[in-house]
Amino acid sequence: MSTLLDVDDLRVTFPTRTGRIEAVRGVSFSLGRERLGIVGESGSGKSQTGRAIMGLTPPQAEVTASKLAFDGIDLLAASPRDRRALRGKRIAMILQDPKYSLDPVMSIGRQIVETLRTHEKVGQAEARDRALAMLEAVQIRDPARVFDLHPHEVSGGMGQRAMIAMMLIAGPEMMIADEPTSALDVTVQLDVLGILDRLVSERGMGLIFISHDLRLVSSFCDRVIVMYAGKVVEQLKASELGRAQHPYTRGLLNCMPKIGADRHPLPVLDRKPEWAA
Amino acid sequence: MTSALSVDRLEVIFDRFRALKGVSLEVQSGESFGLVGESGSGKSTLLRAIAGLAPAASGSITVNGKKLGARRDKAFYREVQMVFQDPYGSLHPRQTVDRLLQEPLAIHGFADGEKRIQRALDEVGLGTGFRFRYSHQLSGGQRQRVAIARALILEPSILLLDEPTSALDASVQAEVLNLLEEIRRRRKLTFLMVSHDLAIITHMCERLMVMQNGEAVEHLTAGDLVERRVTRDYTRNLLRASDGFVRT
Numbered sequence: 001m002s003t004l005l006d007v008d009d010l011r012v013t014f015p016t017r018t019g020r021i022e023a024v025r026g027v028s029f030s031l032g033r034e035r036l037g038i039v040g041e042s043g044s045g046k047s048q049t050g051r052a053i054m055g056l057t058p059p060q061a062e063v064t065a066s067k068l069a070f071d072g073i074d075l076l077a078a079s080p081r082d083r084r085a086l087r088g089k090r091i092a093m094i095l096q097d098p099k100y101s102l103d104p105v106m107s108i109g110r111q112i113v114e115t116l117r118t119h120e121k122v123g124q125a126e127a128r129d130r131a132l133a134m135l136e137a138v139q140i141r142d143p144a145r146v147f148d149l150h151p152h153e154v155s156g157g158m159g160q161r162a163m164i165a166m167m168l169i170a171g172p173e174m175m176i177a178d179e180p181t182s183a184l185d186v187t188v189q190l191d192v193l194g195i196l197d198r199l200v201s202e203r204g205m206g207l208i209f210i211s212h213d214l215r216l217v218s219s220f221c222d223r224v225i226v227m228y229a230g231k232v233v234e235q236l237k238a239s240e241l242g243r244a245q246h247p248y249t250r251g252l253l254n255c256m257p258k259i260g261a262d263r264h265p266l267p268v269l270d271r272k273p274e275w276a277a
Numbered sequence: 278m279t280s281a282l283s284v285d286r287l288e289v290i291f292d293r294f295r296a297l298k299g300v301s302l303e304v305q306s307g308e309s310f311g312l313v314g315e316s317g318s319g320k321s322t323l324l325r326a327i328a329g330l331a332p333a334a335s336g337s338i339t340v341n342g343k344k345l346g347a348r349r350d351k352a353f354y355r356e357v358q359m360v361f362q363d364p365y366g367s368l369h370p371r372q373t374v375d376r377l378l379q380e381p382l383a384i385h386g387f388a389d390g391e392k393r394i395q396r397a398l399d400e401v402g403l404g405t406g407f408r409f410r411y412s413h414q415l416s417g418g419q420r421q422r423v424a425i426a427r428a429l430i431l432e433p434s435i436l437l438l439d440e441p442t443s444a445l446d447a448s449v450q451a452e453v454l455n456l457l458e459e460i461r462r463r464r465k466l467t468f469l470m471v472s473h474d475l476a477i478i479t480h481m482c483e484r485l486m487v488m489q490n491g492e493a494v495e496h497l498t499a500g501d502l503v504e505r506r507v508t509r510d511y512t513r514n515l516l517r518a519s520d521g522f523v524r525t
Contacts, residue, residue: 252448
């Protein structure tokens with residue numbers, strides 16, 4: 001399997017009034033054309049890892065790595081112009097809540113067309129046709145109608161589909177999905193994941209799926225990285241999650257209520273300081 | 278009469294939108310009752326209507342044998358308290374925990390405030406060290422504990438819980454759910470709990486009602502859910518969704 005992304009010893013540090021906060025502390029992994037899940041609780045550094053790869057770290061923060069390469073391109077040495085060319089074209093990102101991440105004053109269709117025409121030389125009419133086809137690919141029933149709607153006129157599930165369409169239209173090779181379904185209803189969640197799954201496997205993309213929901217990630221991804229306090233505590237195949245070794249992973253799996261398991265009280269995580277060491 | 282809370286054909290209308298379409302339910306004293314459904318199904322509106330935060334257009338609500346009017350009196354809030362979903366939005370940002378907890382005591386004219394605040398904080402596992410902190414100095418789980426302490430400080434018999442753990446991390450969620458269960462057992466409280474997560478509802482509640490578009494779709498027991506004895510496709514979909522993603 002060819003390696004798409006190579007991350008070695010990635011660190012993201014935020015200077016604050018009370019000292020430097022290391023949000024990501026030496027994360028290493030590589031990604032091929034597969035589905036990789038990054039799981040952790042809030043503050044574990046999972047989103048900052050995704051943002052650093054995308055080049056969306058806030059300007060005051062410092063990103064270092066001994067290697068951060070996408071398809072052989074050194075992302076840390078690349079100029080802002082080169083990174084802009086990569087972003088959206090070859091690496092795409094889906095964010096959590098379509099309510100906040102779509103432009104509220106632009107119709108959905110125009111936003112999709114804008115993405116396409118930023119990266120490819122296509123005419124207005126062709127761009128429109130491709131946007132409509134893309135909307136259809138994310139199972140929007142009436143693409144022509146949705147094309148002209150504004151984000152506030154569609155439901156959360158529809159908005160998230162539109163965002164997936166926008167991200168896929170330039171044909172990226174890698175996609176980072178940061179909690180793509182957390183803001184959606186459970187039933188809609190599965191539809192959106194189904195669409196994402198199909199498109200990713202059909203197009204042979206690499207996917208990084210960032211989520212706090214260990215069980216959801218393990219049912220969706222091939223491989224799972226578990227993060228705690230800015231570090232990777234465990235890397236394993238999703239199918240072997242039941243055999244997780246690290247007490248944090250096991251604790252996370254255990255503490256969720258399950259239908260049919262009568263456990264009162266629920267087991268809670270006993271956080272050990274050495275996990276963060 | 279053992280019914281702690283009964284709702285009869287309740288309608289809530291916002292402008293012309295019928296958010297609740299004649300919903301009825303009965304919760305026995307000491308019972309934990311769950312409401313599930315997708316967003317927009319009316320489950321939170323039902324809770325808010327009981328608390329007096331959403332206007333009832335018709336129907337009736339009876340609490341501990343007493344029928345409620347359009348306005349809630351003080352005695353009602355001694356009996357019924359609510360815990361909200363978002364621990365970041367439900368605590369006053371410029372008040373200390375101590376001040377937050379004093380407010381309900383002052384409204385209801387309790388004299389032994391000092392003792393009650395200490396007891397309430399102990400009960401939710403925070404201890405007096407948190408008493409003079411502001412909410413921004415607390416984590417999400419700690420904030421939700423303060424919100425629970427505030428609800429408990431008047432010693433109500435019924436607690437309305439609107440997605441009390443959906444904004445929390447899984448491990449913190451387990452702690453808060455355990456805390457709620459322990460308090461219910463110790464104080465013999467009645468719970469009416471809203472969640473979109475069927476696993477949480479089966480864990481916490483004995484009976485539940487499934488809602489869709491402002492209507493009650495199905496009444497079930499936790500046992501029914503465990504054995505998947507459901508009659509409606511809507512509920513079946515919710516159950517399937519809680520199993521996680523299945524590749525087709």
